[in-house]
Amino acid sequence: MNNKLQLFEGDLPVEQITNTWYDEFRNSNYGAIITFVGVVRDENGIDGLSFDIYEPILNSWFDTWQVKANKQNAIVLMAHSKGDVLNHKSSYIAAVCSPQRRVALELIDEFVEDFKKSAPIWKYDIINGERVYAQDRSTVINGAGILK
Amino acid sequence: MVTIDFLGPINKDSLHVDIKNLNELSEILKQDEVVSSWLGNCAVAVNDMMINTKDIALNDGDKVSLLPPVCGG
Numbered sequence: 001m002n003n004k005l006q007l008f009e010g011d012l013p014v015e016q017i018t019n020t021w022y023d024e025f026r027n028s029n030y031g032a033i034i035t036f037v038g039v040v041r042d043e044n045g046i047d048g049l050s051f052d053i054y055e056p057i058l059n060s061w062f063d064t065w066q067v068k069a070n071k072q073n074a075i076v077l078m079a080h081s082k083g084d085v086l087n088h089k090s091s092y093i094a095a096v097c098s099p100q101r102r103v104a105l106e107l108i109d110e111f112v113e114d115f116k117k118s119a120p121i122w123k124y125d126i127i128n129g130e131r132v133y134a135q136d137r138s139t140v141i142n143g144a145g146i147l148k
Numbered sequence: 149m150v151t152i153d154f155l156g157p158i159n160k161d162s163l164h165v166d167i168k169n170l171n172e173l174s175e176i177l178k179q180d181e182v183v184s185s186w187l188g189n190c191a192v193a194v195n196d197m198m199i200n201t202k203d204i205a206l207n208d209g210d211k212v213s214l215l216p217p218v219c220g221g
Contacts, residue, residue: 038221052156054215056196080220092221112221121220122156133157138217141191143200147174147214148187 005062006079007053011089017079021095025075030097032104036112038092040085046125048086049134054120061119069107074098076111084126118142150206152177153213158186170194170202173212183214190214 006017018035025033040049062078069076077095085091094112098104117139124131152163152173160182167173170192177183192199193213194206206212 051220053220054155054213057193057198057213057215060196115220117218119218119220120155120215121218122216123219123221124157134219135157135217138219140189140217141198141215143198144191144215144217145188146192146200146202147170147177147190 004066004075004077005059007055008079008081009083010081011085012079012081012091012093014090014093017093018095021077021097025097028097029099030074031099032101033095033097034104034108035093035095036108037090039090040087042087044125046087046127047129048084048089048126049091050084050124050126050131051081051091052122052124053080053082057120065111065114069096069098069111072098072103072107073100074103074107076107078115080121086126149208151211153211154183154186155213156216156218158183158190158214158216167206169206170204170212173206174202186214186216190216 014037022033065076075097079093081091096104096107096111118141123134125134149164150167152165154160165176177187193215194204195211
């Protein structure tokens with residue numbers, strides 16, 4: 001199992017995940033560990049969000065990022081939810097561990113932004129118990145449309 | 149046969165079709181009432197590798213996946 005990419009049914013146990021990462025990697029001489037925790041906002045009358053994930057391509061996307069980070073002596077970490085996550089719970093954590101602060105700050109920005117536009121994950125609003133595809137907030141993957 | 153998987157919000161079961169390339173698949177899906185409107189926004193993977201050209205030969209047992217617009221996090 002690739003413990004640097006973890007998927008969970010429902011909301012993320014944030015303290016458990018981040019504490020485990022910290023305990024595992026603080027002794028690896030990384031001077032900078034940056035963690036980004038995404039929390040579901042209460043807005044537009046939703047009760048929460050729900051997610052579908054296509055794991056084979058998520059794994060290869062993540063592996064490509066790991067190679068990119070390793071070239072800078074850094075690592076990337078990620079946790080994400082499958083299924084339903086209610087408001088004010090976490091569905092996404094990304095982290096970078098690096099010997100250098102500047103590398104970590106720049107990588108976490110690029111990693112999260114590329115995640116948003118490339119990772120094969122689909123988001124739905126939960127409204128009155130129904131899943132409604134968040135089409136207006138979704139991003140077309142680069143290279144889409146070849147079958148049109 | 150080639151298996152076609154429709155991921156995420158495309159509400160359609162997998163198809164099994166006898167095709168030799170993605171051009172043939174495109175022609176089939178353009179006729180599909182549910183899928184045709186998704187084609188302009190869907191990325192494509194063959195055997196879980198993302199591709200960006202239709203000039204791909206398909207073989208018996210291959211899997212083609214259609215990936216609609218994404219929004220993780």
